[in-house]
Amino acid sequence: KAVSFQLPSLLPLILPGSSWWRLTRQRWELARFYPCAYFSHHLSPTERNYDIGNRELLAVKLALEEWHHWLEGSGVPFIVWTDHKNLENIKSAKRLNSRQARWALFFGRFDFSISYRPGSKNIKPDALSRIFDVSDRPSFSEPIVPQKVFISAVTWDIESKVRTASQGVTPPPGCPPGRLFVPEALRSEVIRWGHYSKVACHPGVSRTMFLIKQRFWWPAMARDIRLFVLACSVCAVSKSSNRPPAGLLQPLLVPSRPWSHISLDFVSGLPPSQGNMVVLTVVDRFSKATHFVPLPKLPSARETAVAVIDHVYRLHGLPMDVVSDRGPQFVSKFWREFCKLLGATVSLSSGFHPQSNGQTERANQDLERVLRCLVSQNPSSWSQQLSWVGPD
Numbered sequence: 252k253a254v255s256f257q258l259p260s261l262l263p264l265i266l267p268g269s270s271w272w273r274l275t276r277q278r279w280e281l282a283r284f285y286p287c288a289y290f291s292h293h294l295s296p297t298e299r300n301y302d303i304g305n306r307e308l309l310a311v312k313l314a315l316e317e318w319h320h321w322l323e324g325s326g327v328p329f330i331v332w333t334d335h336k337n338l339e340n341i342k343s344a345k346r347l348n349s350r351q352a353r354w355a356l357f358f359g360r361f362d363f364s365i366s367y368r369p370g371s372k373n374i375k376p377d378a379l380s381r382i383f384d385v386s387d388r389p390s391f392s393e394p395i396v397p398q399k400v401f402i403s404a405v406t407w408d409i410e411s412k413v414r415t416a417s418q419g420v421t422p423p424p425g426c427p428p429g430r431l432f433v434p435e436a437l438r439s440e441v442i443r444w445g446h447y448s449k450v451a452c453h454p455g456v457s458r459t460m461f462l463i464k465q466r467f468w469w470p471a472m473a474r475d476i477r478l479f480v481l482a483c484s485v486c487a488v489s490k491s492s493n494r495p496p497a498g499l500l501q502p503l504l505v506p507s508r509p510w511s512h513i514s515l516d517f518v519s520g521l522p523p524s525q526g527n528m529v530v531l532t533v534v535d536r537f538s539k540a541t542h543f544v545p546l547p548k549l550p551s552a553r554e555t556a557v558a559v560i561d562h563v564y565r566l567h568g569l570p571m572d573v574v575s576d577r578g579p580q581f582v583s584k585f586w587r588e589f590c591k592l593l594g595a596t597v598s599l600s601s602g603f604h605p606q607s608n609g610q611t612e613r614a615n616q617d618l619e620r621v622l623r624c625l626v627s628q629n630p631s632s633w634s635q636q637l638s639w640v641g642p643d
Contacts, residue, residue, distance in 0.1 A: 489623035
């Protein structure tokens, strides 16, 4: 049967053995179930070592990944049938291991519920044993994302210029469908848009290529983009090497959930911008999410505690562990008492060993690199550009 996006959906999941998943996706129509797609997955040696609960949850994750183009953004919630009763409580579970917590973040993109169905009723979906139902009626494709969730299409001025310039020009053979052919006179301007704009923030060759090829095409565009990015003077002055330091790194323990373990650091020596001269960097060691907080000066321990409450506790709850360097704010008695009241432990990095707080140091490098690119013409406007700074 062709997929209908206006009807409820079911995902019966079966675990025949330790080597194969066999999954079937069905939709409900006139009180009957019709298969819409089949999917199987061979377990890797690592996946075979999962306990039965994690393997059943892996089946849900793999099914959602395989059919995300149907399920993500659907206006109608769908149901997952499983013969593993413990999965019914996975969304309300208070304690999850690190693997389950990562998968729970992925599940948040879908509107579904998990329902228990005994094994005697949850018949194994076997594509080879079913009669293929061929319909003579023509099938009409429907949009993956319902039209009601769209606000408006994102357009760029450069697209209008390319459309106008390419009128009456026949694209050469090999132009992919859905992309605009760029005449030679506009290719430099298109590359500058893909590399200089605030949406891009001077990315590398791969990301510049990815942004441009979503809309445009011309012969040898990969070579032109590579030569342009390598010759960018702003990137040459502003970016630093990303090679790892010599020697062995000292990793910290991996957190089990988002914002349970955070790390802090300051970026100072910035020119005055709207009364601010310092940036407080807060990194979630689980998801690598960051907060950049502009401050007028290096704060005291009390002011740092207020910033943590405003930008971490208010949004994400209480942390369990705080990693920082040995700055005066973090070795003071007030800071230790503050973390003790929160129930958080204080983890200070080793002296002259910034790898202990490597995630925050890396976030500071990205912050400085992007700000140098954005404010190269007006350095005193850096505080207005913080909202554009994100992970590379």
